[in-house]
Amino acid sequence: MAKKLDPQEIEQSRRKKTRADNREERKERIHDGIRKNRESGGVIVIPPPPVVQAQGQTTRKxxxxxxxxxxxxxxxxxxxxxxxxxxxxxxxxxxxxxxxxxxxxxxxxxxxxxxxxxxxxxxxxxxxxxxxxxxxxxxxxxxxxxxxxxxxxxxxxxxxxxxxxxxxxxxxxxxxxxxxxxxxxxxxxxxxxLESQQKSEAIKNGIRWRMAEGIYQFSVINTLGYYWDHFGRLLIEPTEAKIVEYIYESCLEGATPAEIAAALTEQGIKSPKGKDFWRAATIRGILRNEKYCGDALMQKTCTIDFREHKSVKNTMLNKYFKEEHHTAIIKKSDWQKVQQILDEKPLSGKSTRLHAMPKRFTVTRSKDKYFRGYIILDPRWTASERRELLKELKNL
Known part of the structure; x- marks a missing residue:
């Protein structure tokens, strides 16, 4: 039978060594192991076998x-x-x-x-x-x-x-x-x-400052009748302005947005985005747009998350309104009458006979990138239509 251990003797022996002593012993054992390994020739490093290239096979780039x-x-x-x-x-x-x-x-x-x-x-x-x-x-x-x-x-x-x-x-x-x-x-x-977020906030602050000062250049890429020139001036595009006038006149005569959209589609007039088909919602947006009477309401939408770039209707931040911000296409009184018509309807079910646009063709200007302000020509125009266009441009 094994001899019994003396717990008191063991504990006394343990207490004699401090933690520092134990650390020193471990260090000494490590150094001693390294020394013995080197004296005995050390560890042999065995590299992986080289890749053998098949005969006639070229190395792929x-x-x-x-x-x-x-x-x-x-x-x-x-x-x-x-x-x-x-x-x-x-x-x-x-x-x-x-x-x-x-x-x-x-x-x-x-x-x-x-x-x-x-x-x-x-x-x-x-x-x-x-x-x-x-x-x-x-x-x-x-x-x-x-x-x-x-x-x-x-x-x-x-x-x-x-x-x-x-x-x-x-x-x-x-x-x-x-x-x-x-x-x-x-x-x-x-x-x-983080840098992207800081840049986003700096850009937004700059935009809001320009809005507050009334010098912000809002986008008109999909807005009929206006374009920014290379000098930063908001100018009227005459032929597109005629489409806007036609839409407002038709509404004042009692036509619904759906009827106006159908009439423009039938006449072959392109939508603001260059589509062959007009939607009633597009007409309604043009009729509600205060920019056509010369005013500007800015920051109607905002971007919440700088990562997603998703624009939503602004219900949280300040909006900026500037009256008589630019030259109007529609008289203020007519614009206000249209707002009353839109507010008072559901429109009656009566069908309104709409007159046709006086022009068989319209022109557009490039509104972004390098050719901003330049007129986009249509090769299908007749010689008389080209002369009429040049005459209008000279009168600007």
């Missing part, structure tokens, strides 16, 4: 793609966009071991969400299809400014077989590497999102 993006269509961004394309094309084609797949592009699209970035989505789809081995991009803020989107897409690419790494040129990081790289990418992604 790495298929490399690049992603470039700028968030606005301003002229100063054009240079950055083109330089990114030239840089990556040159970098990939100058490497004998690389093969250019494609330069995926998104021009004038925000990076806060991937929903509207078609070039980005095409690149992810091609990577999933096994067409890409490596992706190059300028920086994390080019890949996206939404932390969730960035990390989710990197995880998707890393989970492919084989994984597709993303190399961020500005930060000198690769999405496939040690844990410190992954942590750093997550931190930088969060910083990029």
């Amino acid at each position: 790495m298929r490399v793609a690049a992603y470039v993006r700028v968030s606005t269509q301003e002229e100063q961004q054009v240079g950055s966009f083109e330089m990114q394309i030239v840089y990556f094309k040159s970098k990939i084609e100058s490497n004998p071991d690389w093969e250019l797949v494609k330069i995926y592009q998104d021009y004038g699209v925000s990076g806060t969400s991937t929903n509207k970035r078609q070039g980005f989505k095409d690149m992810i789809d091609d990577a999933k299809a096994g067409k890409i081995d490596l992706i190059l991009t300028k920086g994390i803020n080019r890949f996206g400014r939404n932390t969730v989107d960035i990390l989710n897409n990197l995880r998707t690419l890393n989970a492919l077989a084989p994984p597709v790494p993303v190399r961020f040129e500005s930060e000198g990081l690769s999405s496939i590497g040690d844990g410190s790289n992954n942590l750093l990418i997550a931190v930088l992604s969060a910083l990029a999102e």
Whole structure:
């Protein structure tokens, strides 16, 4: 039978050694183990076997793609966009071991969400299809400014077989590497999102300041009868203004929005968005729009989440109203009569016989991008219609 232990003796022996003594003993054991290992020849490192190339088989080049993006269509961004394309094309084609797949592009699209970035989505789809081995991009803020989107897409690419790494040129990081790289990418992604949020708030504050001062250039891209020229002046487009006058006159004569829409469709007049078919809701929106009597109500809508860019009806923030902000197409008194008509109806079921537009053709001006203010010509116009147009333009 084993000899009984003396618990008091054991506890006294334990108490003699402090924690510091125990730490020193562990350190000494570690150093002693390292010394003995080295004296005995050390550990032999066995590398993996080399890949044996089959006879007659050539080494496949790495298929490399690049992603470039700028968030606005301003002229100063054009240079950055083109330089990114030239840089990556040159970098990939100058490497004998690389093969250019494609330069995926998104021009004038925000990076806060991937929903509207078609070039980005095409690149992810091609990577999933096994067409890409490596992706190059300028920086994390080019890949996206939404932390969730960035990390989710990197995880998707890393989970492919084989994984597709993303190399961020500005930060000198690769999405496939040690844990410190992954942590750093997550931190930088969060910083990029914060930067995007701060820029969004700065832009909104600037817009609201211009609204309060009455100098904000609201969009008229889908507004009939007006266009901004290159000098920042809001001008009347004469031929489109005739459509607006026709709509208001028809309403004052008793026609419903549905009847006006049907009449314009029948006459072959294009809608504000260039459609062949007019909707009653479009007519109602034109009749309710205060801009046609020269006033401007600004911030009717607002964007709640800078990531989604979804515009909603403004019920939370200040609106800004400026009377006689610009030249009117419709007299104020007529506009007010139309508002009373719309407020008092459901309109009667009587059908109103509408007169036709006096013109068989209308012209439009480009309202955005580089050709803003220029007239869009229709090759189907007759010579007399062209002369009539030139005559009207000279009278402006």
